[in-house]
Amino acid sequence: MSPTPRPSYLDGISDVDDVVAVRRDLHAHPELGFTEIRTAALVLTALERLGWTARCGRDVFDITDLPGLPDAQVLDAAEQRALEEGVPSPLVQQLRGGNTAVVAELAGNHPGPTVALRCDMDALPILESIQDGHRPTRLGFSSRHPGVMHACGHDGHVAIGLALASALSDRDFPGRVRLLFQPAEEGVRGAEPMVRAGVCSGVDALLAVHLAFGLPSGYIAPSATELIATDKHLVRFRGRAAHAAKAPEQGRSALLAAATAAVNLHALPPFAGTVTRVNVGMLHAGTATNVIAENAELAYETRADSPEVAAELTRRAELVVRTAAAMHEVESELLRTGWAQVARTDEAVAAAMTAAAEGMATVVPEHPLGASDDASLLMLAVQEAGGVAGYAVVGSDSPGPPHSRVFDVDESVLPVAVTVLERLIRGGALPQRPGAEGKLQ
Numbered sequence: 001m002s003p004t005p006r007p008s009y010l011d012g013i014s015d016v017d018d019v020v021a022v023r024r025d026l027h028a029h030p031e032l033g034f035t036e037i038r039t040a041a042l043v044l045t046a047l048e049r050l051g052w053t054a055r056c057g058r059d060v061f062d063i064t065d066l067p068g069l070p071d072a073q074v075l076d077a078a079e080q081r082a083l084e085e086g087v088p089s090p091l092v093q094q095l096r097g098g099n100t101a102v103v104a105e106l107a108g109n110h111p112g113p114t115v116a117l118r119c120d121m122d123a124l125p126i127l128e129s130i131q132d133g134h135r136p137t138r139l140g141f142s143s144r145h146p147g148v149m150h151a152c153g154h155d156g157h158v159a160i161g162l163a164l165a166s167a168l169s170d171r172d173f174p175g176r177v178r179l180l181f182q183p184a185e186e187g188v189r190g191a192e193p194m195v196r197a198g199v200c201s202g203v204d205a206l207l208a209v210h211l212a213f214g215l216p217s218g219y220i221a222p223s224a225t226e227l228i229a230t231d232k233h234l235v236r237f238r239g240r241a242a243h244a245a246k247a248p249e250q251g252r253s254a255l256l257a258a259a260t261a262a263v264n265l266h267a268l269p270p271f272a273g274t275v276t277r278v279n280v281g282m283l284h285a286g287t288a289t290n291v292i293a294e295n296a297e298l299a300y301e302t303r304a305d306s307p308e309v310a311a312e313l314t315r316r317a318e319l320v321v322r323t324a325a326a327m328h329e330v331e332s333e334l335l336r337t338g339w340a341q342v343a344r345t346d347e348a349v350a351a352a353m354t355a356a357a358e359g360m361a362t363v364v365p366e367h368p369l370g371a372s373d374d375a376s377l378l379m380l381a382v383q384e385a386g387g388v389a390g391y392a393v394v395g396s397d398s399p400g401p402p403h404s405r406v407f408d409v410d411e412s413v414l415p416v417a418v419t420v421l422e423r424l425i426r427g428g429a430l431p432q433r434p435g436a437e438g439k440l441q
């Protein structure tokens with residue numbers, strides 16, 4: 001039998017180079033976007049113990065007026081749960097209200113590039129399988145938060161980041177390493193507030209690593225392709241209630257406006273020569289059969305594999321929503337709750353990653369994701385400032401696809417990922433931006 005997960009928050013951080021134990025502890029305590037208080041507290045405490053300079057709060061995460069933030073009730077409940085689970089109150093105070101990002105940095109003992117690694121921390125609103133065939137259930141480390149599950153491997157990403165931090169705490173590497181522990185990757189909401197806070201400034205090379213995603217154990221792809229742009233929107237329609245028999249003409253149906261928008265969003269055309277997607281994933285409207293519905297709420301997303309098509313789809317989708325609202329004479333409020341851009345891995349990063357993975361895994365040059373990740377915004381911020389960036393996939397077998405109730409990580413790949421990243425950083429093969437050359441950081 002494998003060891004049972006560590007029972008308390010403080011035990012869980014005593015030895016972060018035990019990458020499997022940390023992953024299991026996090027798997028048992030999954031937290032949704034912006035509520036990763038326990039996770040961030042664990043990260044912050046572990047990194048400080050290891051001698052890293054760790055920061056959190058508005059300095060690294062500018063969530064002012066962020067539409068994608070959960071409401072106050074959800075944030076308060078997260079705070080309460082973190083306290084109940086043993087996170088010390090001063091730490092909870094620092095991380096409450098959606099402020100769950102952590103950025104940590106350590107300088108190596110000789111000059112070199114500043115390398116950033118993005119580790120996303122959030123889980124998904126999925127009820128984890130309780131079948132005995134599901135390994136986390138069988139071994140006793142399945143989710144203790146009903147309806148929330150690490151079904152995308154982010155528990156592994158955090159564990160890898162912490163084990164790497166532990167390995168590098170001897171400072172025997174060139175340049176500097178900056179670890180970006182990002183909240184709310186799901187819904188692509190958490191990267192932009194980090195970019196806005198300036199966490200990419202001074203970064204020469206940025207890397208994001210994702211486990212699994214259809215790539216089997218034993219393989220590493222230094223370059224993920226089909227990392228597509230996406231826009232997520234929430235629309236609130238506000239109409240006027242009226243008696244459905246006595247005076248229907250006096251009502252303005254928010255329900256019909258939302259339904260019209262839903263159908264016509266799905267009537268947006270595919271674009272020749274590129275991958276596109278449109279999905280209306282949520283629609284709530286109305287209160288009773290005999291009342292013209294006053295309110296409706298709808299959430300949709302658009303995706304495209306080119307920035308131009310992504311912008312055009314976003315424009316047309318908004319036109320559909322506004323026009324549907326106009327037809328029914330209701331008000332519409334459109335909020336962009338998250339977004340990601342198309343991203344490409346730079347050759348220099350792919351080459352360095354390939355070299356680091358040699359002998360550790362079979363390298364496949366590319367792996368198509370066919371999905372979106374707002375690490376793309378961090379990548380672009382670095383690339384636009386003259387640096388390089390990459391998105392790598394570390395293969396992991398799983399009994400089910402990501403975002404399913406039976407997703408699991410093959411834990412034997414976790415130490416492999418740590419070693420590959422360690423070699424990548426110690427090797428110093430990642431380039432420095434032209435202006436940054438020779439500068440003492």
Ligand SMILES: [Zn+2]
Pocket residue numbers: 152153154185210
């Ligand atoms: Zn993911």
